[in-house]
Amino acid sequence: MPSIELLGAYLVAIFLLTISPGVDTLLTIRNTARSGVRSGVVTSVGICSGLFIHAGLSAVGISLILVQTAWAFSVLKWAGACYLVWLGLNSLRQACVRPAVGVASQPPQPQHSRFARDFREGVLSNVLNPKTALFYMALLPQFIDPQGSVLLQSMLLAAIHFVMGLVWLSGVAVVVARSRGLASPGWLKRMMHGLTGGVFIGVGAKVALSQA
Template sequence: MPSIELLGAYLVAIFLLTITPGVDTLLVVRNTARSGLRAGSVTSLGICSGLFVHATLSAVGISVILVQTAWAFTLLKWAGACYLIWLGVSSLRQAWRKPAIDSTPVASATVPPRFRRDFREGLLSNVFNPKTALFYMAFLPQFVDPAGNVFLQSLMLAAIHFLLAMVWQCAVAALVARSNRLATPGWLRRTMNGLTGCVFVGIGAKVAMTQA
């Protein structure tokens, strides 16, 4: 088990990392605005579940191999970039699609929730994020006691990250859902979708151009 000092340092570092806006927060905001609080919460669950994938890979050393092998990291980078661009294009399509009733918010009861889609988007967004892989490869081992069970410690640290990220992202989703209950004009919702789409495409393009 990590020492109290290491665990305290990890909590501070992971809290600052969690509240820093990024792709995960943007995806939660987009899905909440699109389908409501439960959709945002399920998206957050998918994102945070991906942390265990990275923790497992880090614990067994695959992350080190992935980062040290140029073609493998490039493949991960391009997969993440393509996925972000796909999310952006999806948002832009929603921005161009004019709803049948422009000024009236859509009642959540009339829209069947697509929780599988929301969970999948969150999970893939996290798993295909090369920055998350690098973070867990370089950062997580700093808080693991090599004399103990590395795998269990990695999962425990990922579980702490999971809880903090879920609380934060669900709080963000709740704020978005609360503001979304107001009578938001259709043109404003489409504008927000357009801006979100542009950001996703821009981030994807930046990831693709980043040197391995």
């Protein structure tokens, strides 16, 4: 198990990482604005669940292999970039849709189907983020006792990150949901979709063109 000193240092590092705005925050905001606070929380659960995948890969050394193997890391980078651009285009499409006056709205998507979509988007957003893989490959070994079980310690640290990230992103979802009620839901949703869509595409392009 990590020492108290190592665990304290990890808490500080992971807290700063958690509160730094990024793709995970944008996705939570977008899905909350689209379908409400429950969708935002489910998205948060999906995002944070992806941390265990990164922790497991880091523990068995696959993350190191991905970083040291140029073509494998390029595949991961381009997959993540394409997914971000796809999310952005989907958001922009929804921003351009105006509800027709006098036309009955389409029946809402079943709740379980909507939540499955939100969870899936959260997991993919995290797993396909090469920066998260790099972070776990570089950071986790610094806080692990080599005399103990590397996999067990990695999962423990990921669980701490899971709880901290879930609390933070769920809080973001609650704030967005309450703010949404202060104005007309229609124009606010379109504005949020347009803003997050443009940012998703920009981040995806940056990831694709980055050399690291």
